[in-house]
Amino acid sequence: MKSVCFYFQVHQPYRVKRYRVFDIGNDPEYFNDRGESDLNNRKIVEKVAAKSYIPATTLLLNLLRRHPEMRISFSFSGIALEQLERYVPQAIELFKQVVDTGRAEVLGETYYHSLAFFYSPGEFERQVAKHREIVRRLFGVWPRVFRNTELSYRNDLGHWADREGYLGVIAEGWDPILGWRSPNYVYTPKGAKNTRLLLKNYRLSDDIAFRFSSREWSEWPLTTEKFAQWVHAMEGDTINLFMDYETFGEHQWEDTGIFHFLDKLPEELYKNPDIAFKTPSEVIQAYEPRDEVDMPNIVTWADTDRDLTAWVGNPMQKAAIDAVYGIEDQVMLANDGRLMEDWRKLQTSDHFYYMCTKWSADGDVHAYFSPYESPYDAYISYMNALSDLKLRLEKRK
């Protein structure tokens, strides 16, 4: 019996508005753009919910009703849930209904979608705990499988999850690490006892997430029949299809046929009686680990490098992330809720991604999405906001 394991990532950052040097000391609001730009968080969340979250979740509810054996899983960043609660409660209601079916697992992550694991273990723990709270409050469940921001993983994350009693951790199934091994099996993180590792099948996942509407792709158009055949032809225990939830309706627009594809996929897969849907926890419990996987260096799900260079690869990104974690002790001592929350919202990985200049190497400007005019503008607004935060800290002394 072979399993198909779906995991969808739901995340929306608090984008920093255009924040000038002259605003430092005068404006303690960093995320409240109310204009027409893509820095208006409310506008973006409402747009993405209307185009993606609401229609996709309505469709999934329908599928779960039609196919009693169907299983899926979600990972929600805390700040995405928080913004949806405020701006689009209807989306939260739909997510609750999905989780209430008992056939959708909710994964654990950091509340602020941060890279804290690599910069501050203490802050990481606090954000995971805060995330656990909101998941319990909204969905009444307790995450048993962990996924770190951008699927970033290193051996010590496996050890941490082992100590914390997680059933498993999710990571990228990157060939240079796996070597001859396939991502389609359950593994054990090097040095871990009970925790297991689930690896993304990035080829099949990206066929949906990235290539679905690409007319340059030789396999376009991607039909459910074709995709189901590829899944059937794969060797292994589990085909892990991990992707951004915005794939449905936002990255791939409705007119590409993505909803129709999702709607028809389960029945097409079921045509082969040897296929079952499972949640990450079910996959881990159903199969024996095949091997131990050693990842001494950070692996992520981004670009061809699969490392953190899209977030902390250039001098601006390094300066920014060092600056934000550099004031941790002062923020903790200040013990001011508002200030701490702003500091944490500034840890979200997206801020650093917007400062990425990697595309300069091949001149492919459109490879990275950003709501800013340039990575330099992203850096300027971020550092100015952070300077204001520091000023607020000093004033408290």
Add this chain to the structure above:
Amino acid sequence: MFGWEFPPHNSGGLGVACQGITRSLSERGFEVIFVMPKKLDVSSPWARMVFAERPGVVEYAVNSPLTPYVTSSKYKKENGGSIYANNLFDEVERYTRMGSVIAKEEEFDVIYAHDWLSFGAGIEAKKATGKPFIAHVHATEFDRSGGNASVNSHVYDVEKAGMEAADRVVAVSDFTKQIIVSKYGIPADKVRVVHNGIDESTAPSGDGLKRMRNLKSSGFKIVLFLGRLTLQKGPDYFLRAAKKVLEHDPKVMFVVSGSGDMEEEILQLAGKLDISRNVLFTGFLAGSDRHEMYMAADLFVMPSVSEPFGITPLESMKLGTPVLISKQSGVSEVVHHALKVDFWDIDEMASKILSVVSHDALRESLADNAKREADRITWADAAVKLDGILQELVR
């Protein structure tokens, strides 16, 4: 090809562009005959130089002070109308008449003229031979007037006549194309955009500008304006932004390099804003001094009000100095590794200047990526597009 100036006898970007175009076209196998109004000591391995002076027609001194950038009134003032009996318009008129003479003497397939100064010659050459004519627009009268109402109607008429007579109009940017379409009524499908390129900087490294080094070693950051001091280039916006910057950070020195009809006004403005201590006027810089000035600067600012292209930011980027450029420029269409601002948005300009001078990481990232990007913006790429346009006409 009718031009007006050519390095080293050039006063600005037009001559540099003509050099880049003739060179890259000749590298693609075109034979270029480059015509200039008067005998100058210029030569080029890529083009045969022809001068529109014929014995018995008109005789002029070699080193004419004519530049494509002064207005006629300015020209008269500078020269008192004494040494040269002609003014700029008379000289253009004489060049125009020579267009047909030269066209009958030479063998060629396409007529090509740069800006209004040579459009007349191009029109006459077309009348005389019936051969296809390309009008290349590097700047319009609307740019030169800096958004003011004072557009010279004679120049406008010559520009419009040239573009109308042309079989194809080449614009140096989308920005310029829009002006050509909206203000000159030229059909958009006749106008092609070919962005300028930049070749290797040939200026030798000199040993001037010691003062800049002293300033730097005493902790000052240097922000540079380099260009003509005219309304078009926005030096007044530069100083107003400087004022805001200095209120936050007094360790910044603003350097104004260039000359022009706003010189007096700009000097006075610095005094009026009470920032004279932090503003240095270097006058016009050429060759190695110019090169050194770019290198000494921490940031180059081009606050132009209306800039058809703008080659100076590319010169700066090539030398590894980050740039802040006005969005009202053609060059902002082709560079990504630059800070951009609306020329009138003094607050944003000042905020960005302050960010660059206070964040090393920002300056380094900008500098590294800008240098790499400028190296990819070549005249060879421009020539590929020009080649296509030429092929359409001679096919």
